[in-house]
Amino acid sequence: MNIAVCIKQTPDTTTRVKIADNGKSIMEEGISWIVNPYDEYAIEEALQLTEKHGGEVTIISLGPAGIEKTIREALAMGAHKAIRIHADNIPADPAVTAKALAETLKSGGYDLIFMGRQAVDDDHGQMPALISQALNLPGVSMVVKLTIEGNKGTALREIEGGHEKVSFNLPAVIGANRHLNVPRYRSLKGIMQAKKIPIEVKQAPLTAEKLLLEKMEYPPAKQSGKIFATGVEAVPEVVRLLREEAKVI
Amino acid sequence: MSTILVATEIRQGELKSINLEVFTAAVKIAKEINLTTTALLSGKNAASLAEIPAKYGIEHTVVVEDAKLEKYSPDCYAAAIAEVARQKDAKVILMGATYTGKDLMSRAAQILDTALAQDCTAYRAEGGALRFTRPMYAGKVRAEVRVASAPVMATFRAKTFKPEENPVAAKVEKLQLNLPEPLTVLEAIETAAAGKLDVSEADLIVSGGRGMKDPNTPEGKENWANLEKLAELIGAATGCSRPVSDDGWRSHDEHIGQTGKTVSPMLYISCAMSGAIQHLAGMSSSKCIVAINKDPEAPIFKAADYGIVGDIAQVLPAMIEEVKKLKARD
Ligand SMILES: Cc1cc2nc3c(=O)[nH]c(=O)nc-3n(C[C@H](O)[C@H](O)[C@H](O)COP(=O)(O)OP(=O)(O)OC[C@H]3O[C@@H](n4cnc5c(N)ncnc54)[C@H](O)[C@@H]3O)c2cc1C
């Protein structure tokens, strides 16, 4: 099987996000970068499939040269090849990223294209749908279970209050959700091997962004703990306030 | 006249609250930027629900029934949204930010070659232009975005608006579309236990963390039973933190946070949770947060409107008693 996994570099989820002076982006100093956590489920699933059926896993990521460190972290899980699509910045409009990724994916002859259900930085959750639509391939997002037999796939997809069972023909695009698998730890051997894998750099023309980010702000701070009391004695007052002040019960 | 199109999601033959919320949003926005309103209902049960949008002030309802829409497929449904948007000259397309809504609207944006503001929690109309607020970095910042192409597309997070009844005369039209062959086949839908309210749809949530203890111990069993009792009394759904669902104490569909569900209910009662940043990511936009924790330094208190420092084994039974008293007086 020839499998592509699109990954994105995101800040560690414990990062204290600070807004930059331009008021439109975050300060990148001091951030530790990781492979977007959902993308690890995508990589793991791809690796398990090639371990079973043979084939290769190619990691694809769009961004500046700085993301190559994160690409190597993805490779260290056991992937075989890597492509970086060069962009000076990761676009703010996911549609722009999708078009560039689709261009590269189109010529790769992949049986399956995996990605995370959403990136934990911008939380768009658009990429699997955009790529599937752009390539006119079957696409399933929010996948928690996947079975591949021959050129047919079946996926369990999370919805509010349940799951959908969906079948499709390969090639297809899969958006990986938690519970799809348990991503493996990177072994020392994997980390050493990843250093030797060349990262192919491709150029892609980026289209103009149509989703414009004009301003970033911190959410208003809660005037925390209107009542902050100790022990069961506090309960009657809190319940009264929930009814009379907050009007929620 | 050009219109705002509201795409809807029919689940189990029903238009869930989130659709009604977006109807209300559309009616408000339409007034501010001078557009008409149109709802799109597609699929098997569409015609039977056609009177509902007008109850919430939507002027036109388009019903699309087609053999290809008999079962849900994202590509076909997205094609329907895009095609109706073209035929009706939609300047704005809105939908609820459910998992399916987010997926469908991304696809429709791709077909219409425009951009989508995803999972928005507010909007602002200024000089005819719309701006949307959307949480980024798991709610640590809020971005204001604008879609610089047409149509403008946005999905709204559940509970961002309250559905407001505002009846107008229903104008229902059936449209026949030329749809592509679906690329995926929906084989089955598995739903959680009947009657169980999903956290993402609930107005009130009572949620438990690791401090509730393992339900296989007498103490844990008692705590969780109390949590469920309180939830039942006030008509709330039950939620939990990630370690609680990872350890199998509660089912995965209750897991709230960055890697679970995002909720913004009217009331979120957090029981014995520390308030880790990844958990706050999923619930900090709740309108009112009550935190119960025995540790006064627990970070959850920073996010809370009302905090009670105390042992859950005592505080929950006391709350149940108080709520019972309150309900007895209703
Ligand atoms: C440090 C930092 C600063 C940022 N600053 C801004 C800013 O100032 N303004 C702004 O608007 N946005 C900013 N962003 C957000 C970001 O640049 C875009 O919004 C994002 O690229 C759009 O893709 P997406 O998130 O929709 O993908 P999602 O749909 O959220 O991601 C789904 C999946 O798509 C794949 N994927 C996504 N991106 C890539 C990629 N580049 N290469 C390969 N696969 C990918 C991954 O598998 C991912 O899991 C910033 C991000 C970072 C990390």
Ligand SMILES: Cc1cc2nc3c(=O)[nH]c(=O)nc-3n(C[C@H](O)[C@H](O)[C@H](O)COP(=O)(O)OP(=O)(O)OC[C@H]3O[C@@H](n4cnc5c(N)ncnc54)[C@H](O)[C@@H]3O)c2cc1C
């Ligand atoms: C990438 C990543 C993603 C994550 N995603 C999520 C997510 O989506 N959702 C999520 O919830 N977590 C997530 N986590 C985990 C998160 O970091 C925390 O570990 C988790 O939220 C802690 O759960 P908790 O509050 O239930 O437990 P704990 O942190 O163990 O807190 C238990 C609390 O209970 C209190 N307590 C104990 N006994 C009592 C008592 N008798 N009475 C009253 N209070 C008591 C304690 O004081 C303590 O504050 C994620 C972590 C990572 C790294």
